[in-house]
Amino acid sequence: MNTAKLEVPEMVPVLIVGGGPVGLGLSLELAYRGIRCMLIDQGDGVVRLSKMGHVSVRSMEHCRRWGVAEAVRNCGFPTDYPLNQIFCTSLNGQHVATIEYPSIADEPSGNFSPEKKQRCPQLWFDPILARAAEATEEVMVRYDSRLVEFSQDADGVTAVIEDTHTGQRGEVRAQYMVACDGSGSAVRRALGIVLQGDAVLSYSTGIYFTASDLLKHHKMGPGTRYWMIGEEGTWGNLTVVDAKDIWRLTITGSKEKVEAKDFDADAWLRRCLGRDDIEYSITAVLPWRRSRLVADRFGEGRVFLAGDACHVNAPNGGYGMNTGLGDAVDIGWKLAAVLQGWGGPGLLDSYEIERKPVAQRNVDAAAINFGLTRPAVSYAHVEEDGPEGEVTRERLAAAMTANTRQEWETYGVHLGYRYEGSPIVIADGTAEPEDHLSDYVPIARPGHRAPHIELADGSSILDLFGQGFVLLCFGDIDATSVNRWVNAAAERHIPLKIEPIGDTAAASLYACRNVLVRPDGHVAWRGDVLDFDAGEVLDIVAGRTGSIDGYCPEADKLSGAAA
The missing domain is CATH 3.50.50.60 (FAD/NAD(P)-binding domain)
Incomplete structure (x- = not known):
């Protein structure tokens, strides 16, 4: 050394x-x-x-x-590339189903985020x-x-x-x-x-490869993922990387460990492509373990x-x-x-x-989601022409399209998480809404991500958050009470910005006259009144003092008339 x-x-x-x-x-x-x-x-x-x-x-x-x-x-990544989910036996084999999702350019601007x-x-x-x-x-x-x-x-x-x-x-x-x-x-x-959890859901293998203009050499059309199906079930998936030459084929595997020396990457890749005359170059073959830990x-x-x-x-x-x-x-x-x-x-x-x-x-x-890609139905004859194959593919199409919505429609997963019971969040007594993984309902309840809304000047309310705490004040401002917040924050050197919001739609969405948003954009507290010890609230949300079961000691008063 x-x-x-x-x-x-x-x-x-x-x-x-x-x-x-x-x-x-x-x-x-x-x-x-x-x-x-x-x-x-x-x-x-x-x-x-x-x-x-x-x-x-x-x-x-x-x-x-x-x-x-x-x-x-x-x-x-091309913004006009459709993000479809395609189910097939190979890129040049039998088509089972397509779930159409728009390209990034064509996806409508949602009401949930800027x-x-x-x-x-x-x-x-x-x-x-x-x-x-x-x-x-x-x-x-x-x-x-x-x-x-x-x-x-x-x-x-x-x-x-x-x-x-x-x-x-x-x-x-x-x-x-x-x-x-x-x-x-x-x-x-x-x-x-x-x-802790499940160390092995399956032993899978990733085949990273390039194939020049692959879309020109198959009949399934553009997609962000191609699910590969055989009589044994869903055996793998092909994922787009650059929408042109670079791809990743994942072989699902089983709970039996994959030994690299026994793995024939070329055979699996040829099965995926469905033709032997497509040129490709394998970049890497990486066995890995699918887990829940x-x-x-x-x-x-x-x-x-x-x-x-x-x-x-x-x-x-x-x-x-x-x-x-x-x-x-x-x-x-x-x-x-x-x-x-x-x-x-x-x-x-x-x-x-x-x-x-x-x-x-x-x-x-x-x-x-992993389990839903392998529905418990018969896959017999899925790769065959003729009536029996058509019946199997119709049955699989119904099962596959119904099962995979949660995996690809994910507003709930990414925007709907909340910090329930956090000691630095002051609960307002409202019931916790359903945590739906696909659907998202905007809500300014403490612990949740402060919801987006476009303000009158065209900006997002989210752009107000980030540096320190932000106290949103909807409607008329009680200057005396607000000054108590400003002074209490200054005494503690806690960064706090007061933001008057005159937008009635925003006031309706946030459901209280006053909403305190953390530096990470999550709601820390909300209420209709400010005539209490602001320092006590700031001490809790800044981790300076504890709260009881997520509530401030003056929880009833602090929660105001939260909806």
Whole structure:
């Protein structure tokens, strides 16, 4: 080993381990809040394979705050490419069904968000985030650097980092560390944190390949995913990457472990293509394990886990990376608040309380989606011409199209999650609405994402949120009461902005005269009156004092006439 010392900063506020989309997203969240951080990754920063391609509408809202949404929208994926789901026996075999979904350009602008979901393969998404991070003054990105070991005490974390090329090592002191180092997280293992759930839903294999202008060589038409069906059932799926030459074929597999030496990638690929004369080049063949797992803890002391390090999703539905970005935003604003001196000790404690139920919900939904792609009906004769094959395909078409809506219509998953029972959310006594994974009903109930509405000037109300807390005041403002809020926030150095909203539609949607929105865009409190101790509310939502069962001690008065 090279004994020369690796040059690293002696102290950073936050050390991020792992430079995938979650680690990069966290670095941007911290930079947005003026917090310096160092991100290390043992890779070279080049993304060679696209394991994800779906950027959810909520993730796009985060990208909007970070200033990268336009780059994601213009990443290179054709906006006129239909996002259909196609079920077939091969690209040149029997057609079973098509669920038509519009292209990004043709998808109507929804009432739910100023953004739309995007197709942006990881080949492009990660570099967009990396360029933005490297362009900030707050983020230091170091590739080819691995975490060797770490220890923590009451005041911070000491990490030993090694240059993977030279072997040189250096020691970094950080106030906090966040591990975004994937499902095999070395940090998680070092902390003795275990993953709980189903370790094996199936052993699958990804075949990454290129085939020039593949759409010209098959008869199924453009789609974002092609489900491959044989008499044994759904055996795989072909996923679009760049909508032209780059593709990923996933062989579903079973609970029997796949041995690479026994896997014939060419045979599976030829079966998918349905013709032997289509030229292709295999980039990589990667066996992997489809799981449903959530960590029993999301951190210990000054070290936290985010993304796949604390929840492992089946890819069905594209929830994994998007859930991870939600983790990054939640822990990011809370770390910033504590480092800036206005966040209390309860703020960081609330990270696991808020995010673990969301992670469990999403890994469960993905596992259900996986099961729905394999309906328990007969697949006999599905690949045959003639009446028997037609009857089978009609039966499968009905089952497949009915089963897969949850996986592809996901407003509920991405916008409808809520932080029920959070100690930094003041409940208003209203009943929790149904948590529907497909359908989303906008609501400004405490714990929920503050809903989007377009204001009179054409802007989104979401653009008011981000830097500190925002008190939305609908209707006439009680200047005396508002001043008490401003003074209480100033005394505690809590960033607070007062936003008068004269829009009657917005007032109706938010359902109370006053709504307090957190830096992450979730509602912290709402009520019709302000004539109480504002400091008590601010202490709770900033984690400075505890609440009882999610309620403020003056809950009845604070809830006002919330609808």
